[in-house]
Amino acid sequence: MNTLRMLAVCSTLLIPLAGCQTSPFGENSAFADDSDTLNDRESVNFHASDRPVAQGLAYFDAGHFGKAQSAFKRATEVTPGDGIAWLGLAASYDRLRRFDAADVAYRQAAKYVGSRPEYYNNVGYSYLLRGNLREARRFFLKAYELDPANPVTANNLTLLRSSIDAVQRG
Structure with missing residues (x-):
């Protein structure tokens, strides 16, 4: 009888506790690090042109097309393979009515985002x-x-x- 009672008490306590942990311990533990966090994240790409592109977009949205052109030009110099930077540069040239330069930038953009x-x-x-x-x-x-x-x-x-x-x- 004591064994049955002990089994009932243990199962009563364990059932609610089983629902408390729904993910591996490493994700929520303050003391352990999940092994996945130690891996190098090579798939994450950071481009040196991210900051000038962000500046260019902000200037473009504000209607400062000359400043946008400068920022996008800097971005294309830092990362020549950034299609978004080329597209922003071309659009800036369009707004400055420099269509000759816009055509050159669009040709470059076509290689990456065409x-x-x-x-x-x-x-x-x-x-x-x-x-x-x-x-x-x-x-x-x-x-x-x-x-x-x-x-x-x-x-x-x-x-x-x-x-x-x-x-x-x-």
Whole structure:
């Protein structure tokens, strides 16, 4: 009888305790380190151009296109393979109406991000700024094919339609 009573008490205490630990001890222990945390995280990529790209984006969003161009240029010099930096540099040149330099930057960006809708959308916008509506439409449609739900591309297609209507009325 004592054995049965002892077994009942132990099982009553162990059942609630079994639910307390739902993950390995190493994750939540203050004294142990999970073996996975000791491994080198080679898959995490830190680029030297991250800071200038962040600065460039902030300047661009604030409408300071000259400063954005400088920051993105610095980023491309630090990490020539950073497609986002090249895309930002090209967009900055577009806003400064330096289309010759924008074309060079877009060619570089195409090597790294040329198959993304952002690339096609930006190139299309560049042509829209230049007044080349046919080329703008071609690139906007490529961006739209890749990402039909992208609101920026949809907005640019609307801008293009407005530009075409303005040309036809004028």
